[in-house]
Amino acid sequence: MHSLASSRCTAPLSPSRREGMLCAALLAGVALALAGPVVPPGPQAYAYADQRTLWGLPHAMDVLTNLPFALLGLFGLARLAARVREGALRAAGAAAAGLFFAGLLLTAGGSALYHWQPHGITLLADRAGMLVAFAGMLALAADERIGARAAALLGATVLAGGAAALRTWGITGDLWPWAVLQGSGMLLLLALAADAWRCRRAGRAPLPGRLGVSLAAVIGWYGLAKLLEAGDAAVFAATGHLVSGHSLKHLAAAMAAWPVLAALAPGRYFARCERGTPWRGRREGTMPAGAKSK
Template identity: 45%
Template sequence: MHADHHVQATDPILPSVHRRCSLAPPQTREKYLIGALALLTLAALFAPALPAAAWHIPHFVDTRPWLGVPNAGDVLSNLAFLAMGVWGSERLRGRNDAPVGASWFFVGLILTCLGSGFYHLDPDAPQRLVADRLGMAVAFAGFLGIAASERISTRAGEAVLVLMMVAGLLAAWVARENLTPWVAVQFGGMALAVGLALTRPRPGAVGVPLGGVIVFYVLAKLFELGDATIFEATGHIVSGHTLKHLAAALAAWPVIRALRDRRVG
């Protein structure tokens, strides 16, 4: 048994088989994915421009300082991203069965902590939004890579990870003047994630519950929209935007839980 296992592990035929699989004609789901990505690209490039100057920077209702930290609730709540990013990265150590994009997803959470915290220290400085969006773009690309690899194929996950990473980072930079690419990446990408969540996992998938991640994302958006309402309803204990950060960070929990359920022997 040991000798056979050694032969299989070092068999020179296996890399060539992997290359042939990677160059195989697209499967049905891969064709649908190519079509969806093409639509997103067309929307980002040719949809009417949304001038960044016309975008109203929201007034975050909780501006209370704490221990010298301005806007402490919205700044310090970003530590939840750091905690989940470090926790998830630790779960990946020693594993070879993690879905494509998982490591970038957790790295993106750590970068989101840094970028969003930097932005909320002085949210009236619009140039800080770039730092906020760059971390989000990395995390979002990682999640879509996970989704595509779980539901379609490994090579689909790799392609989506690279394409959405490049598109997200470029859109975050272009959003200083034109928000259209950023909107296409964020909302179009989430529509793609919902579509993937509604399909069956492929054989051999880790089993990441994509729907759970999406639920936390939607909850975070609702908290964001109810920033002032929640602040008043809780007697100024916590704002909706602070809760948004916590809910968005918890979106990593379904991924981390799936990694806990499978161990490498």
Template identity: 45%
Template structure:
């Protein structure tokens, strides 16, 4: 009898989580759509593709801006290796799936950003931004799984992916950057809200504050591209550092998976 009541309570809690998730995700998507369609026109800045470091190394143009994307590939490979060696009982299917989406997204970011910086223009930038949508979605799914439960992971991931991809397509069609800025900014606000919630015991236990801090530092370096290049006397640009710090934002996820792997090895 106690098992029946416990099962009913679990089913009831999951239903509540699903309802709350549907309301939050639906409201956020509706708000994004309204603001994207009715908000002001935000043009992409003139000279957006004119990065500070124009040096080539042999056949590689804009070499450091291209090669600094290797950090994404290293993080993706490290994360894939940890997931492959992690016993299935150490984490839920939802957490494992969100981590897989995140690391696949990092590999996509390596390819998309390298392609863009090899020949920066609007056409290659679209591929770069489409690639960025995938790790954004995976990270939001991980945060939702950690804070709200497994049932919240996929809706958050899919909503982020759909809105970010739609934002890129809207920008391509109209030239209006607003939808992309709203997708990024809105996703970060939701991530901040989830980070402020208490971590569930069944979550992956990612230190989301570090993810947010490292991403914020990356954005600061992006904005200070030319200034950092000048301050470093031409050694490295802000945009190259932006890639390295954005890739470093994967470290809290890698640390959480490594901790589970270590715990599993201890019990064996």
């Protein structure tokens, strides 16, 4: 039983069942994106609730609230570099986290540019930054729950598929492929988070050398961001025109980076994945008795 439990938490050299399921899911997503209906942009594409110009800056709040993306991206890259120098991370996890934090920086620039000068081209720049961050997060989740090969496959597929979807959007105005990419990506992230939750309930620690990112927390912040985005005007009215739902959406979406930053905290011990390891009650910076520091 012990060997079976351990094998579930390691990435074998031969193609695994989970890798096969991931490939099937990716093929299904591609088929859905190609076979779906044409979805044109809505008439309110650029109609955000807060249109104020402050300090000479058009749409100031929607522009300035992108600053947390840049700050967390820079902080994340610095913390990641420190952990890499310590030799504490596997290459796949480090690459995925680096892609995610770089995507935050691109999102900050693209979104700020778009809200400053709303236009079809700047909107695509905004989405391109989001795509890089999204690909990094999905690759990180795949490395956490499946393995390095799955992380590389998923990250590359999302980047390539997202670039194709944005090209289709820019040329034809069809949003369907982009919507499929976002929706299927979130479903996959939910499935990986559920797998992590099951592993936790079974008393198993994160896979060896993985970060142990709380995918549930990432999803929670993302879900809050989508709710605030949907309630843009309602939040603006409820706050007496102080702040809009879309501005708060930027802050909530940026906070989705916090679970990754927390997983990279200095001195954090990456537990071995063994049944019965007392990782639930252990503080993250403390090693279990008898464990050797590397």
